Amino acid sequence: MSDQRKRTGLGALATAGADEDFSVIDAIGGPRGVVESMLPGVVFVVLFIATNDLNLTIGVSAALAVVQVLARLVQRQSVMGAVSGLIAVGICLVWAWKSHEARNYYMLGFITNAVYAVLLGVSLAVRVPGLGLVIEFIRQLPTERFGAWFHGWMDDRDLKRAYMAITGLWLGLFVLRLAVQVPLYVTDHVAALGVTRLIMGIPFWALAIWVSYLVIATPLHRHKASAAAHAAASHEPPAPSPSAG
Template sequence: MSDGPHDPDARDSLREILGGRRGALDASVPVVAFVLVWLPAGQLQWWSPVGIAAGAAILAGVGVAVWRLTQGRRPRAVLFGLLGVTVAALVALYTGRAEDFFLVQIFSNAASALVWAISIVIRWPLLGVIVGAALGQRTRWRRDPDLMRGYQRASWVWVAQYVVRVAVFVPLYQAEWVFALGAARVAFSPALVALSVVLSWPALRSALPADHPGIRHPRVPAAPAGGPTVDGSPTNG
C-alpha cells in the first residue's frame, strides 16, 4: 500500500501516534476534582478549601493511575502524570492560593514552547524524534532532507499551541479566575492538542515531493559499502 505524502493511511498513522486523547482525559480528571471541591469549600467557608481541593485532586490522580495500570498502561507514563498532579497540589498547598494549582502547567507550557523551538533550530525537531521513535526508525529520518524539513514545519505547529496556551492561561491566572482556569484546562487544552494533530499532517506533507515514499520510509542517501549509517547500523558490503 502506498505511503506517499498524499496517502490517508500515513496521515492516520501520524494521528494515531500524536493523538493522546486518553492522556488528555486522564490529566483533566484531577483538575475537575480540584475545582469542583474548591468552589463549595470556599463558598461554605470550610477549613482550608485549598487543602481539601488539593487532597481531592491527588486522590483523583491516584484513582486514574490505578485504573490505567489495570488497563495495561505503561507505568512510567502513569507515574509521571501522578507526579505532575502531586506537584501542582503541593504548590497550591504551600502558597494557599487556589490559582497556584495551575502554575506548574503554565511553566511547563512555556518551557515546552521553548524546547520545541530550540529543537527545530538545532535540526532535531521533536516531532521527528517522537514519530521516528514510534515507527522504529531511530534517527534515519534525519538523513532525509524532505522529512527533516517537514518535521521542522510541523513542529512549529506545536510551538504555536504551547504559546497560545500561555497567552490564555497567564491572564486568567493573574485575574485569579480559578474556575475559568479549570474550564480552560479541561476544554481548551485538549482542543488545542487535537487541532495541532490535525494541522501537523498538512504542514509535514507540504515539504514532501509527490514521489516521496512517506513518513514510514525515509529516503536516505546510500552509505558506502560496509560503512556505518548515522544511526549506527552497519551496511552490508
C-alpha cells in the same frame, strides 16, 4: 493491534504514513486516557469553585489520582501513563498546598509550556526542527552513526519542511496557552483559568496531533519508502561478470 499502533502522542506520529489509518483518539491515549488526563483538573476546578476549600479540593484530587493508578493495577493494565499523571498532579497539588493559593495548581503547566516554547523556538532559529528530532529519534534510535541518521532525514527537503511546519504549529500552541492563561493567573481568576486550561489542554493537543499528521504523513511515507528502497539496493549481490570467451 500492534504495539506501534498503540503508541500515543509524538510516538503515534512517528509511525504515521500516508497509507496507514491514523486515530486521533488512540494518539491521545484512547477514551480512558482522555478521561484520566482531564478528570483531576475538572474535579479540582469544580470542587474549589463549589466549596472554596483548598485543603478539601487538594485532598479529593489527590485521592482521585491515586485511585486511577490503583484501578489500572487491579485490572492488570499498563500504569505508566497513570503514574506519570499522578506525579504531575502531585507536583501541582503540593505547589498549591504549600503556597496556600489555588491558582498555583497551574504553575507547573506554565513552566513546561514556557520551556517547550523556548526549545522549539531555538530549534526553528537554527533550522533544525525540534519536532523532527523527537519524531525521528522515536522512529529510529541513533545508537551509532549519528551523522548518517541526522542527515538521513535533514537532507530530505520535503520532510524537513514538514517538520519545520509542525514545529512552528506546536510553538504557536504553547505560546497561545501562555498568552491566554498567564493573565488569568496574574489577576487570580481561578475558575476562568481552570476552565481555560481544560479547553486548551486535551482538545488543543488532539487538534495539534491531527494537523501534524496531515502535514507529515505523505513526506514521511515517501521518506520511509525511499530509505527502504536504498537499503534493499545496497544489499543486492553484485551482477555476475561476463564469462570469458
